[in-house]
Amino acid sequence: MRHLEDYEDAISRCFHCQICQAACPVYLQDLLETYCARARLGLVQAVFLEQTLNVTPRLREVMDRCLFCTRCTRHCPAGVPLDDVFALARENLGKQLGEQGRDGGAWTAPDAGVPGPVAGPLKSGLGEIPAVKGPVRARVAYYPGCATSRLFQDTGQAVLRVMSENGVQVMIPEGLSCCGFPAYVAGDLHTFRRAMQENLSILSGLDVDAILVDCASCGMAFKVKAGEVAKGDGAMEDQAARVAEKTWEATDYLNHLGPVAEPGAVAGVWTYHAPCRIGWTPTAEEAPEALLQDIPGAQYEALETTGACCGAGDLFHLRHGELSRSIRTKRLKEIRRNGAHTVVTQCPFCRYYLQQGGSDLEVMHPLAFLARAYGEMREA
Amino acid sequence: MSGLARDLTALLDSGKVLTDPEDCHAYACDAVYYFARRAPEAVVLPETPQEISGILRYASDQKIPVTPRGAGTGLSAGCTPVQGGIVLDMKRMNRVLEINRGNMTARVESGAVLGPFQQQVEAMGLFYPPDPQSQEVSTIGGNVSTRAGGPRGVKYGTTAHYVLGLEVVLPDGEMIRTGGTCVKQSVGYDLTHLMTGAEGTLGVITKVNLRLLPLPPxxxxxxxxxxxxxxxxxxxxxxxxxxxxxxxxxxxxxxxxxxxxxxxxxxxxxxxxxxxxxxxxxxxxxxxxxxxxxxxxxxxxxxxxxxxxxxxxxxxxxxxxxxxxxxTLLRLFKKMIVEDVTVPRDRIPDFVRALQSISASLGLIIGIGGHAGDGNIHPSIMFPEINDDLEAKAKEAVRRIVRTGLEMGGTISGEHGIGLHKAEFLVWELGEAQIALLKRIKKAFDPRGIMNPGKIWQEGGEA
Missing domain, CATH: 3.30.70.2190 (Alpha-Beta Plaits)
Structure with missing residues (x-):
């Protein structure tokens, strides 16, 4: 496990260029510099490394008012790992204030219908895995996260269906649990590490071509953050590296492999909302357009800004309702201006939250849209 | 609540006044963060010129320093509140009020962000060229206050060439409008261009009229x-x-x-x-x-x-x-000092050779990467590590670079402004008599010396 002190060098790379102002949905809403990543980083440095400022309720407020969208990290020209620093800062804050990590730490499933972390082993509930059509082109393991297992089984069923149509044999390993990303976000790094250890021990032993996720956050956990919390533990580092190498977002994977099934017609205008946390893979943002543009009758309209947040941020929207709603309103305005009825996105939180704010829209995973095109074709 | 916080919240909504140390800490520096840091006692987020007027009247009365701030992207410690007091964060006054196609002008609030404004203008087939490299986030008010430029300076000049008129709140709270929206103006002293580049030492710019061009196809x-x-x-x-x-x-x-x-x-x-x-x-x-x-x-x-x-x-x-x-360079180096010395274009080869010899004789890495077309090549001293020896050598290098640039008929700042970072060299370029005149101008605008004190020249000059 790493500590804030290990990041001292990385923190000192901040040029104070302020370009992070353009990336932070919270700053862009509040227009208060305290909330931009550069200022947060300065606070972490002053409070935890230089001890020139104290832990106060205002500090807690500032560090909590962050969606953990990780856009600042992606945007930073100097490559400061801002999200890792902020996760550790939350951990330190929790310890100093004698709190348990929030959200993820307690593993409390939110109200029915709201996506969130689930305690205990994941029960996929996706039914039988359909047989592969045609020759087997690849063998993959599918990690259906908490949201797909508990709430959005349609996403999981679509992933299974689409893969089988394209010659991809899917297995869902037994004994998987929540990827732990919500705990990471809450600064409960021990819980995250424990969850990761369990999952890695299962996933790293599989003889498969790829490990698929349908959720940007689960993907980030396996691809990037597992390696970060594994540091210092050689065996876990190896497992994390093996899993990271094989981790793909499902849309991205199919686009990479090249689809072979011919989609049938689906009428309507659709658009793509890129989840904030998709940055771990450079191609996942291009995959939906590449895969879905050939669906007869479906018209793609790109959104003006590719980099806008929906405001959800896991369970952030439950604690910061007003702020989240303001961020969402801007995004929905843009979607409606664009004229799309269907919004595809690779994040269950985006899906849930945009859908809540837009009953006139339908929000789904890109492969659910593709499955619909297949479905109509097969049933016709 | 401190006396200052109480007084300020009597003037405007409590949500627009911040005095917690965490908030003040966020406003303690600009992009020359290693050079001067000082947290203000209060951060104020005004939304109207009237609110600013009230704050300035109060600050004049109480002799409290006021430092206006855009996005904080400056490279001269120009918006660093070196004497504490109040930081006026202008970023909530960010509306684009008008884009006039027929007259090819725009009117914006000074907190409007440059990048989105340029996109808006270009979507109409118009063009606003100034492009400081912080354009994604920097504010037009900040650009005006520092005469910010960028790569396009070679053909299109800097922000100063596009300012036609301003709305300004003076330190005593009085509001004035200078210039207008005509491309020709010949009326009295050109206060528009005196305020432009004044780095917030004469008043607070609240609105800007800008000249636009047709977008090259x-x-x-x-x-x-x-x-x-x-x-x-x-x-x-x-x-x-x-x-x-x-x-x-x-x-x-x-x-x-x-x-x-x-x-x-x-x-x-x-x-x-x-x-x-x-x-x-x-x-x-x-x-x-x-x-x-x-x-x-x-x-x-x-x-x-x-x-x-x-x-x-x-x-x-x-x-x-x-x-x-x-x-990006901070991925490789621990620190860099970006200089802004600019020379006439035909002296660029000489200047580059001089920089190479300074770099060789002091054993320093001096990066050259800038707007060569207009002679503004930003010699930058890179620190592989930070120690006293390197700091001393860097200091000497800066002096030599500045002197060399001036000897070639250049200037100590092409587009960053003087702020605090370059104040020690002002006298080399302007001489004592001119600085004394600047100080008299400052006094005429700001007799109580509250506006961004401690900037442009070294010590003294404030009331």
Whole structure:
């Protein structure tokens, strides 16, 4: 496990260029510099490394008012790992204030219908895995996260269906649990590490071509953050590296492999909302357009800004309702201006939250849209 | 609640007044963070000129320093509240009030962010050229206050060339409007351009009238790989002497290109010592003609490679890499001091040679990467580590660079402003008599000395 002190060098790379102002949905809403990543980083440095400022309720407020969208990290020209620093800062804050990590730490499933972390082993509930059509082109393991297992089984069923149509044999390993990303976000790094250890021990032993996720956050956990919390533990580092190498977002994977099934017609205008946390893979943002543009009758309209947040941020929207709603309103305005009825996105939180704010829209995973095109074709 | 907080919340909503140490800490510096830091006692987020007027009246009365601030991207410690007091964060006054196609002008609040404004203008077929590399976040008020420029300076000048009129709140709370929206103005002292570049020491700019141009229909980006720094410097003068003024003409060294290659596809070859990034713009015929001329100059001076970037999206990756260059360098170095000395264009080869000799004699890494086309090549001293020896050498290097630039008929700041970072050299450029005059002007505007005290010249001059 790493500590804030290990990041001292990385923190000192901040040029104070302020370009992070353009990336932070919270700053862009509040227009208060305290909330931009550069200022947060300065606070972490002053409070935890230089001890020139104290832990106060205002500090807690500032560090909590962050969606953990990780856009600042992606945007930073100097490559400061801002999200890792902020996760550790939350951990330190929790310890100093004698709190348990929030959200993820307690593993409390939110109200029915709201996506969130689930305690205990994941029960996929996706039914039988359909047989592969045609020759087997690849063998993959599918990690259906908490949201797909508990709430959005349609996403999981679509992933299974689409893969089988394209010659991809899917297995869902037994004994998987929540990827732990919500705990990471809450600064409960021990819980995250424990969850990761369990999952890695299962996933790293599989003889498969790829490990698929349908959720940007689960993907980030396996691809990037597992390696970060594994540091210092050689065996876990190896497992994390093996899993990271094989981790793909499902849309991205199919686009990479090249689809072979011919989609049938689906009428309507659709658009793509890129989840904030998709940055771990450079191609996942291009995959939906590449895969879905050939669906007869479906018209793609790109959104003006590719980099806008929906405001959800896991369970952030439950604690910061007003702020989240303001961020969402801007995004929905843009979607409606664009004229799309269907919004595809690779994040269950985006899906849930945009859908809540837009009953006139339908929000789904890109492969659910593709499955619909297949479905109509097969049933016709 | 402190007395200051109580007084300020009597003047405006409590949500617009921040006095917690966490908030004040966020406003303690700009992008020369290593040089001067001082948290203010209060941060105020005004939304109207009237609110600002009230704050300034109060601050004048109480003799409390007030430092206006845009996005905090400055490179001269210009918006650092070195004497504490109140920081006026202007970013909530960010509306674009009017874009007038017929008159080719725009009217904006001073907290409007440059990048989105430019996009809005360009969508209408119009063009606002000034492009400080912080354009994604920097505010137009900050640009005006520092006469900010960027790569396009070579052809289009800097912010100062586009300001037609201002709305200003004076330190006693009085509001004035200077200039207007006419491209010709000849009425009394030009207060518009006195406030422009005043770095917030004379008053608070609340609205800006800007001149716009028609958007050039064609653009072409090219990269020239040069065997030596000297060859690149010669190419700069020759390209322009041949009659082509590129929209941008940037000087980049091979070390920087190695970093930039992380985001360039295909990467540039790294066997050159220097690179010129350039953009030609104008009518399609003009761009074609300029491209041919560029080819012939490159052939004649035997440049290693001329790469024409055909695709606009690909071209943008080069300009983005260029924009992000300064912060990207901190992946390799612990610190960098960016200088802004600018020389007349025909002295660029001499200046580059002088920089190389300063760098060699002091054993320092001095990066050269800037707006070569207008002589503003930003010599930057790089610190592989931070220690007293390097700091002392860097200090000496800065003095030599500044003196050399001035001897060549240059200036100590092309586009960053003086702030605090360059104040010690002001006297070298302006002399005592001129500084005394500046101080008298300052006193006429700000008799109580509350506006951004401690800036431009060293010590003294405030009331």
């Amino acid at each position: 064609a653009h072409r980006t090219a990269v020239i790989v040069c065997e030596t720094l000297d060859q690149a410097a010669m190419l700069v003068s020759e390209i322009i002497a041949e009659g082509t003024i590129p929209a941008r003409l940037e000087y980049v060294t091979s070390g920087a290109v190695q970093l930039m290659n992380a985001t360039l596809t295909p990467p540039l070859s790294t066997d050159g010592e220097a690179y010129l990034f350039t953009e030609l713009d104008g009518s399609p015929a003009q761009v074609e003609e300029d491209t041919q001329r560029l080819r012939s100059v490159c052939d004649r001076l035997e440049a290693m490679e001329l790469r024409i970037i055909g695709d606009e999206r690909e071209a943008e990756t080069y300009w983005r890499a260029r924009r992000n260059l300064a912060p």
